[in-house]
Amino acid sequence: DGGITQSPKYLFRKEGQNVTLSCEQNLNHDAMYWYRQDPGQGLRLIYYSQIVNDFQKGDIAEGYSVSREKKESFPLTVTSAQKNPTAFYLCASRTGRLNTEAFFGQGTRLTVV
Amino acid sequence: DAKTTQPTSMDCAEGRAANLPCNHSTISGNEYVYWYRQIHSQGPQYIIHGLKNNETNEMASLIITEDRKSSTLILPHATLRDTAVYYCIVRDYGGATNKLIFGTGTLLAVQP
Numbered sequence: 715d716g717g718i719t720q721s722p723k724y725l726f727r728k729e730g731q732n733v734t735l736s737c738e739q740n741l742n743h744d745a746m747y748w749y750r751q752d753p754g755q756g757l758r759l760i761y762y763s764q765i766v767n768d769f770q771k772g773d774i775a776e777g778y779s780v781s782r783e784k785k786e787s788f789p790l791t792v793t794s795a796q797k798n799p800t801a802f803y804l805c806a807s808r809t810g811r812l813n814t815e816a817f818f819g820q821g822t823r824l825t826v827v
Numbered sequence: 828d829a830k831t832t833q834p835t836s837m838d839c840a841e842g843r844a845a846n847l848p849c850n851h852s853t854i855s856g857n858e859y860v861y862w863y864r865q866i867h868s869q870g871p872q873y874i875i876h877g878l879k880n881n882e883t884n885e886m887a888s889l890i891i892t893e894d895r896k897s898s899t900l901i902l903p904h905a906t907l908r909d910t911a912v913y914y915c916i917v918r919d920y921g922g923a924t925n926k927l928i929f930g931t932g933t934l935l936a937v938q939p
Contacts, residue, residue, distance in 0.1 A: 720870075747927060756914065757871070757929040773928075804870055806927070813859060813878075816927055818870030 716741045720805050720819035727799075727826050735790045735822045737805035743817070744810035746788035750774060751802040751821075760803075763788055764810065792824065799826045831915045836934040839909075845902040847933050849915030852896040859918050860891060862900045864911040865932070871914065874900065905937045 718739040727733045737746065745764050749757040759772030763782040777796025782788055788807075792799045802823050808816040832850040839845040851860060859878050863871040875882055875889045877898070882889040888901040902909055912932040 749929070756912075756931040759928065762927075802868070806870075808927075813876075815861060815873040815876060816863075816871075817873070820870045821868070823868075 718805060718807050718817050718819045720803075720822050723820065723822060725822055725824045727824070729826055730794045731826075732794060733792050733799075733824065733826075735792065735803055735805075735824070737788045737790065737819060738786055739788075739807045739817070740786060741807060741817060742785070742809075743807035744785070745808050746782070747806040747808075747816070748772075748778070748780065748788070748790045749804040749806065751804060757804060760790065799824060830928075831917055831930050833913075833915055833930060833933045835931070836936065838936050838938055839902075839905045841907060841937055841939050842904055845905040845909065845935055845937070847900040847902075847913050847915075847935060848897065849900070850897045851915070851917050854895050854917050860889070860895075860898050861916050861918065861927075862887070862889065863914045863916070863929075864909075865914065866911045871929075874913075902935075905935075907937050907939060909935065910937045911935060 721736045747762040748760040751757050758774050760778050761780040763769035766785050769780050769782050779791045802821050804821045805819045806816040808814050859876050861876040862874040865871040875887050877889045891898045912934050914929050914932040
């Protein structure tokens with residue numbers, strides 16, 4: 715079955731360590747997105763990519779980095795520069811066509827202690 | 828960026844219709860209105876989208892006003908499993924990008 719997979723579901727890290735969150739899709743989608751969600755709040759856009767080897771900053775990119783070396787994969791690195799990394803992270807993908815919906819993964823809950 | 832405004836929360840009795848409003852007064856002519864919902868600690872799920880005509884699918888109906896400045900998502904017979912946060916978003920075409928900008932959504936609580 716086609717879909718978008720995030721792993722792991724729960725992740726714990728010590729403060730000051732970089733950590734990479736995985737996002738893989740087999741839907742042949744061009745565009746991929748990373749969002750952050752804090753308790754009781756909506757989704758905030760971190761980074762997005764419309765095509766392989768290209769990505770743009772979203773609204774809260776500071777302290778994060780991404781790569782898009784393959785169409786299927788869009789990993790997110792939470793660096794030590796991110797001041798409040800503990801959050802729920804969501805990855806999404808969609809085709810590049812205008813009138814299409816986005817598909818979301820089930821999220822990764824990152825806890826930094 | 829086209830923005831949306833939704834009530835923070837709403838209640839609905841089980842079996843009744845749930846009507847969730849959304850204001851998007853700055854929507855431009857080619858922008859679509861999308862609705863998603865998020866059940867606690869899961870990824871958002873697509874529900875429906877539309878441009879100017881009313882739309883219906885197996886999950887819900889979408890009513891868009893003639894001036895397109897607001898819309899209403901209708902769940903015809905709400906069940907307890909419909910309790911979730913519902914997001915209304917407008918496709919953002921700023922800078923020829925495909926950003927998807929989410930607001931804070933409406934928490935729909937379906938009561939037994």
